[in-house]
Amino acid sequence: MSKEKELLPFWQSKKLEEMSDPEWESLCDGCGKCCLVKLEDADTEEIVDTDVVCKLLDLGTCQCSLYKTRHQYVPDCIKVTADNIETLSFMPPTCAYRLLHEGKDLPWWHPLITGDPNSVHAAGVSTLDKVVSETEVEDADLEDHVVEWPQDPSPPEPWVRYSE
Numbered sequence: 001m002s003k004e005k006e007l008l009p010f011w012q013s014k015k016l017e018e019m020s021d022p023e024w025e026s027l028c029d030g031c032g033k034c035c036l037v038k039l040e041d042a043d044t045e046e047i048v049d050t051d052v053v054c055k056l057l058d059l060g061t062c063q064c065s066l067y068k069t070r071h072q073y074v075p076d077c078i079k080v081t082a083d084n085i086e087t088l089s090f091m092p093p094t095c096a097y098r099l100l101h102e103g104k105d106l107p108w109w110h111p112l113i114t115g116d117p118n119s120v121h122a123a124g125v126s127t128l129d130k131v132v133s134e135t136e137v138e139d140a141d142l143e144d145h146v147v148e149w150p151q152d153p154s155p156p157e158p159w160v161r162y163s164e
């Protein structure tokens with residue numbers, strides 16, 4: 001690695017497949033949007049999001065409440081990897097793994113930039129206060145919960161101090 005690259009943060013100097021496990025895990029901004037229940041059109045295979053989340057998501061923190069052992073309870077929970085990110089078209093456009101895979105940088109509100117794990121919530125990018133648990137919704141009612149905001153491609157701009 002060149003001297004210039006060594007001075008860059010790891011997400012700018014390394015490819016996804018070169019990252020260590022702690023680096024990889026730290027890329028997750030904790031938005032919780034990949035934990036939304038999705039519906040698939042049987043004919044077109046289009047996938048849409050609902051505002052209903054997996055039973056293991058802690059609605060107060062947007063974190064998986066049993067992350068290490070989650071597959072015991074949610075066998076189809078997808079583990080995002082450098083190898084499969086390209087195939088996960090339903091990942092939100094604000095997801096750090098998707099952004100870096102597409103050659104983009106982390107957004108201004110990402111916890112690795114701000115040093116604050118709550119900045120994803122303060123920026124309004126997470127699922128905080130926007131979702132209900134799947135334990136509260138009947139499968140037959142999921143269609144009534146389809147939403148578009150998780151796929152909003154334009155992250156909010158940061159507030160700047162007003163000056164005349």
Ligand code: SF4
Nearest residue numbers: 028029031032034095
């Ligand atoms: S969508 Fe991406 S950044 Fe958000 S919780 Fe899932 S893996 Fe983490």
Ligand code: SF4
Nearest residue numbers: 035054057064070077
């Ligand atoms: S098991 Fe955990 S990580 Fe997987 S979808 Fe549910 S809350 Fe998200």
